Amino acid sequence: MPSRPLLAMAVCLMLHILPLCVSAQGLAPALSPDDEAPELVPMPTGAQTKFVPLLFGLNVTDLDPLEGFFKWLATNSSTDACRVIRNSYLRVCNVPEVLGKLCDDFLAAYQTRCEHETQLFSCISLVSVMSVLVACFLTGNLLEVWHWTWLPHSGVSILIGFFAGAALKASVSAKGLEDFQFDESIFFLVFLPYIVFEAGLTIDKGMLWRHLGPIGAFAIVGTFISIFGIGYSLSWAGDVLGYNLPLVECLLFGSLISSIDPIATLSLFQHFGVDRDLYILVLGESILNDGVSVVMYDTFLQLLDVPFNGLDTLADSLQRFAVVFFGSILVGLLFGLTSALLFKYGQLQGNPTMETILFIVVAAFPYYACEHLQWSGIVAILVESVVMDLYTYQSLSTEAQLNTKFTIKCVAHLLEQCIFAYLGMQVCLAAENLDWNPAMIVAAIGSCLVCRGWVFPVAWLVNRTRPAGEEVPPRNQVMVWFSGLRGAVSFALAMKIPRYDELLKKGSEHVSEILAMTTAVVMYKVFIHGGLTAVVLRRLNIPTGCDQAPYTHPPLEETGPLLRLHRLLLPVFTKDQRSSRAVEYWSLPNRSIDVGEDGTF
Structure with missing residues (x-):
């Protein structure tokens, strides 16, 4: 009979990995009834049965219970699959000397089939997005130059x-x-x-x-x-x-x-x-x-x-x-x-x-x-x-x-x-x-x-x-x-x-x-x-060509309690040397700032 630690490791392995191997769908993203199922290559059924020796005391020194699984992975390396492989490795390979061959396969599969592909598609997606943005800005600018107002x-x-x-x-x-x-x-x-x-x-x-x-x-x-x-x-x-x-x-x-x-x-x-x-x-x-x-x-x-x-x-x-x-x-x-x-x-x-x-x-x-x-x-x-x-x-x-x-x-x-x-x-x-x-x-x-x-x-x-x-x-x-x-x-x-x-x-x-x-x-x-x-x-004969200068509000005493409160709060929440001028400028977010010799505006 196998030792208890080995049997425990085998059971742990089954609990964490076997549900993923029963069907290729286990590695696919969660789908709704309206989504189209992804095109996945079915996993060989042999990979599902190679767990059996672990439970009957056979020699497991060179056993690779997921050989068929990694063949399946070779043709299916989506982001979700890679995430599952990484998490599974962290769970079952805490004692790598017990299942060394299996853990080596996990690392090799992740490095060759996931890490490189993720980086590759990330670079492609970034280049694509930047190219689209350049086209958007250049085309939009041309339409403004040509005064084509019918296409925003x-x-x-x-x-x-x-x-x-x-x-x-x-x-x-x-x-x-x-x-x-x-x-x-x-x-x-x-x-x-x-x-x-x-x-x-x-x-x-x-x-x-x-x-x-x-x-x-x-x-x-x-x-x-x-x-x-x-x-x-x-x-x-x-x-x-x-x-x-x-x-x-x-x-x-x-x-x-x-x-x-x-x-x-x-x-x-x-x-x-x-x-x-x-x-x-x-x-x-x-x-x-x-x-x-x-x-x-x-x-x-x-x-x-x-x-x-x-x-x-x-x-x-x-x-x-x-x-x-x-x-x-x-x-x-x-x-x-x-x-x-x-x-x-x-x-x-x-x-x-x-x-x-x-x-x-x-x-x-x-x-x-x-x-x-x-x-x-x-x-x-x-x-x-x-x-x-x-x-x-x-x-x-x-x-x-x-x-x-x-x-x-x-x-x-x-x-x-x-x-x-x-x-x-x-x-x-x-x-x-x-x-x-x-x-x-x-x-x-x-x-x-x-x-x-x-x-x-x-x-x-x-x-x-x-x-x-x-x-x-x-x-x-x-x-x-x-x-x-x-x-x-x-x-x-x-x-x-x-x-x-x-x-x-x-x-x-x-x-x-x-x-x-x-x-x-x-x-x-x-x-x-x-x-x-x-x-x-x-x-509608709406006036155009109007002055776009910011609106200047009336004196504070004519505008009600809210602006009086604003005037009281300015010295508390702004630097003292700016408070008096800030009252005049608070409504002008697009203002041009006139800087004096003393550094104030």
Whole structure:
């Protein structure tokens, strides 16, 4: 009989490795019912039976119980397979002298079939991404030079990404395409934070304060109307068309598709010099709207696996929204004011490079803190960006001030183009796996257009509270309605929906349908509405060529308690020699800094 240690090792080996060898599917990524099974070479059955000698006391000195397994591995070396091999080696080879041959095979297989291939495809993917980005920037610049306003820059990036995806699909194997799949976690944890931060940091604070009422009404009240309007109308359309989409999933779609991304429109606004009042309305709504829609998305996502009890469930959802929204605001305030104290007392002004690096790194803290708490990182980093511009930015040296905003703007612009290029690539790579239902797609686009009509009644209510001359004119209302484009945030949220797991009985059974509707709405909005922006501006006779100088707010005594509070906080959170001038400059994020002989501005 074999010794107990050897028998224990054999049993351990079976428990950890045998389930992987029973079927080649054991090494494949988890698949949903809608996914196409990967092309794997079946593992020889002999590898499944070579464990038997371990249990009957035979000589195991030169035994290689997974010889057939490694032959199978030679033709299947996906990322998931390599991960399994690495983990299995760490588990069963703690005593390599007992199973030396087997452990040597593990190492050799991993080094030759996994490490090199991973590096190879990483290099290929990086070169491909950089080439696509170069093409996006060069083509977009040419369109601006040629004044081709019918194709927005974001649309250019989507098209280039689509053709890049088609080229990859034709030249790279199915396993190689895994390196190019859209990863929504990277989007939300790497790309989105600094895009939102840049928008909040550079927005004209004077104009933001002046139009805070309409912006808040559009972004909060309007988004709620849009979410529930789209959700219920799509549920009704599904019933009429005989396509029963659950109400919770319709509301989930309503929340993700209500996130607007008017990059194409805003770039044309800047190109034509559109009225600043209209520009700030569209920009301000889009920034704050993302936070509201993502919070409601997370709320409905939790309702996928629980019974939906109508008004009671909606009341609980709204209560959670209030906690998450206002809690995230407090987190953003806390981190923003803490960063102001750090830069005030940190003795960093002798090193502009260090100031810029710390400013950029500290900016992301509240986003990740709120994501860990399952709150809204978007709301937190937006609030923090405003606070950091008002206080932390004032404590930077003049050189660091210039470097910081320029660097953040470049990073945000680069990330935006990456997102749209990847969006186009995924439309090509994943289109055949989606459930394209023309009737439901038309219903989704129609519900988005109709429910966006909340702009007009909400603007009417806002105008009744605004002083004369400060109302939102009808032509601006039409442009705000038309500018409700959708983009990568909506697509990433749709990708984030978990597919139904038959074992756990959790997830959505209609992810493919939701992804198809989301893709169709995004493409329609970017190319049709984005491409017609210049035409609509002319038809509405909206003034262009306006002065783009930042708005200068009235004297502090005429602007209410909020700015008085700001004046009190400036000496506390900024360096003393800058506080008096910072009061005058706080609303001018794009200002040119006039440096005096004493080093102050």
